[in-house]
Structures are given as C-alpha cells and as structure tokens.
Amino acid sequence: MKLIYPPDTDEETLLEYAPEADIIIGWRPTERLLEKAVNLAMFINPGAGAQHLIELFRKHNRNRNVILINGHGNxxxxxxxxxxxxxxxxxxxxxxxxxxxxxxxxxxxxxxxxxxxxxxxxxxxxxxxxxxxxxxxxxxxxxxxxxxxxxxxxxxxxxxxxxxxxxxxxxxxxxxxxxxxxxxxxxxxxxxxxxxxxxxxxxxxxxxxxxxxxxxxxxxxxxxxxxxxxxxxxxxxxxxxxxxxxxxxxxxxxxxxxxxxxxxxxxxSPHGRPRPSAILNAGARSSIIYPDLHRMPTGL
Structure with a gap:
C-alpha cells in the first residue's frame, strides 16, 4: 500500500495527485476532484457523519461506483x-x-x-x-x-x-x-x-x-x-x-x-471539533483510518 501526502490542501495540488488515488481520505471533495480521480474506488470521510456528502456521491455514482465510508475519525x-x-x-x-x-x-x-x-x-x-x-x-x-x-x-x-x-x-x-x-x-x-x-x-x-x-x-x-x-x-x-x-x-x-x-x-457549544491535523496524525491514522483502508482489498 502506497500512501500519498500532498504538501498542501489547495485544490490544484489535490487535482495533481487525484489520478493516482484508489482511495481518498478527506472532508468535502469537489465534483472536479472526483472527476479527476479516475481510479477512485473508495472515499473515506474521517469525521463523524457523512450526510453532507450523500447527494454529491449519488450524483457522481450514476456512472461510477465509488464507496463512501464514514470513518468515525473524530x-x-x-x-x-x-x-x-x-x-x-x-x-x-x-x-x-x-x-x-x-x-x-x-x-x-x-x-x-x-x-x-x-x-x-x-x-x-x-x-x-x-x-x-x-x-x-x-x-x-x-x-x-x-x-x-x-x-x-x-x-x-x-x-x-x-x-x-x-x-x-x-x-x-x-x-x-x-x-x-x-x-x-x-x-x-x-x-x-x-x-x-x-x-x-x-x-x-x-x-x-x-x-x-x-x-x-x-x-x-x-x-x-x-x-x-x-x-x-x-x-x-x-x-x-x-x-x-x-x-x-x-x-x-x-x-x-x-x-x-x-x-x-x-x-x-459552537459545534466544536478538533482540527483536521488532530484526527489525521500518525496515531489516529493507524487506529482509525487504516482499518477502513484494509476493507477494500479484502472486500469487507
């Protein structure tokens, strides 16, 4: 498994890496990003709750079959x-x-x-x-x-x-x-x-x-x-x-x-949540994100 860490989250940077990705971990992808990710099979939302993404992926999946996963990362x-x-x-x-x-x-x-x-x-x-x-x-x-x-x-x-x-x-x-x-x-x-x-x-x-x-x-x-x-x-x-x-x-x-x-x-409380970096640090990745990554090759 090869992990890619883009140097920043600017959309142009993400678009550059998108064609290589089989799996993307992120919060709010644009239609443009999903279209560019031609090999995408799975999108993992590392937060809690993915209802904000359902319509986008329903539209996108008319011609493709990308699995949307709620990763419970936070x-x-x-x-x-x-x-x-x-x-x-x-x-x-x-x-x-x-x-x-x-x-x-x-x-x-x-x-x-x-x-x-x-x-x-x-x-x-x-x-x-x-x-x-x-x-x-x-x-x-x-x-x-x-x-x-x-x-x-x-x-x-x-x-x-x-x-x-x-x-x-x-x-x-x-x-x-x-x-x-x-x-x-x-x-x-x-x-x-x-x-x-x-x-x-x-x-x-x-x-x-x-x-x-x-x-x-x-x-x-x-x-x-x-x-x-x-x-x-x-x-x-x-x-x-x-x-x-x-x-x-x-x-x-x-x-x-x-x-x-x-x-x-x-x-x-103003819908408090941790910074994305707090969720996606090394410890959180191994305990939260990796189990989702391993689902795809095993079919689980």
Missing part, C-alpha cells in the same frame, strides 16, 4: 467533548465562572449548587463509535448505563460496564429509566424530531441532556420550553438548528430560533 474527540459538556453542566461550571468574572465570591449553596452524577443512570441514545467512547470515559463515575440502539445484532465487542438494553420501539421506556441523556445518533428521516415534548417530559425535572448528534434530532421549540419551564434540569448542546444565521440588530449571530442564550440552565 469519534473520540466528540465523545470527549460530550463528557466535558456533561461535567460542565452538572458542575455548574459556566455560571460559577461568570459570577467570578463579575466579582461575586462564594455566593452560597442556594446559588446553582453542583449536581452530583454519582448514582445516576446515564442513557446513551445511539451506540455507535461516539457513545461507545462516552460509555468507556464515564464508566469510572459510579453510574449505571442504559443504551438504546437500533440494531443489537451489530458487533460492538466487549462493553466497559453492564448495560440495560433497549431498542427503537422502547424509546419511552428507555427515557423513563434514565435521568441523564446523551444523544449521539445520525441524522436520518427516522431520527428527525425523535425527542419532543413528550420525550423531554419523560426525562423529568431532574434530567440532564447532552446533544452531540444533530440539532434536528431534538425538536427546538420543545427543548426551549422544557428548559424555560424547568421540565428538565438542564441541557448542553453542540449541534444546532440554523447554520447560516442572519445577524441581529447588534450584529450577533445565533444558530437557533428561540432565546436559548438567555437561559441559565443551558450550555451552548
């Missing part, structure tokens, strides 16, 4: 961010930080006391590469786990702790059983609006929610009302509803349609 980083959001939410890190910036010192236990997660039941909605990493990272916190997965026939290997298993038809039973919900499912026709008013009510007034999947999975209006009316205790969101927001009168851009930024039980 699954570890996304899981790390999910855990960070959960701990910041439970520990009230953001309000405490803001109070100290404003000069408020030790306001007392009545003001936004931290929420211990020990003894809680964490619900992992989706059990792909991201939530499998979340499970492993949180396994030392003395918590119980429930997992809802669409297909339990898929091989997951050894899980880090005991889990209560649920399938897609048991969403409501699953939500009744947990008080921390971490959402990591793909954007599909079946997951759009998967969590709405009824589902948030089932999570309960002590419930904490972290969404690192796609904004569309949780109904925006229902989420805002649940937070505003304290039907759930809090949420931390890294994925949004409007990715090309218009600036308001003060030039501010908010990727949502309700005033989430005014809530004190809500953490906003």
């Amino acid at each position: 699954a570890y980083f996304t899981a790390q961010h999910a855990v960070a959001l959960l701990l910041a939410l439970a520990g009230k890190v953001i309000p405490h930080h803001n109070w100290m910036i404003d000069g408020h010192w030790r306001r007392g236990d009545d003001f936004s006391s931290s929420i211990p997660i020990r003894g809680r039941k964490i619900g992992l909605l989706g059990y792909g590469a991201v939530n499998q990493n979340v499970h492993r990272m949180l396994s030392g916190f003395d918590v119980d786990f429930a997992v809802l997965r669409r297909d339990w026939n898929k091989e997951t290997g050894k899980v880090p702790t005991a889990i209560a298993k649920y399938d897609s038809a048991q969403l409501h039973q699953f939500l009744k059983a947990v008080d921390i919900l971490i959402v990591a499912v793909p954007h599909t026709s079946k997951t759009i609006g998967m969590i709405g008013k009824e589902e948030l009510n089932l999570l309960g007034a002590d419930g904490l929610l972290v969404n690192i999947a796609r904004g569309s999975v949780i109904d925006e209006n229902s989420l805002y009302i649940a937070l505003y009316e304290r039907r759930i205790a809090g949420a931390a969101i890294d994925v949004w509803y409007e990715y090309r927001p218009e600036p308001d009168g003060k030039g501010r851009k908010y990727p949502f349609h309700y005033p989430f930024h005014t809530l004190d039980n809500f953490i906003l």
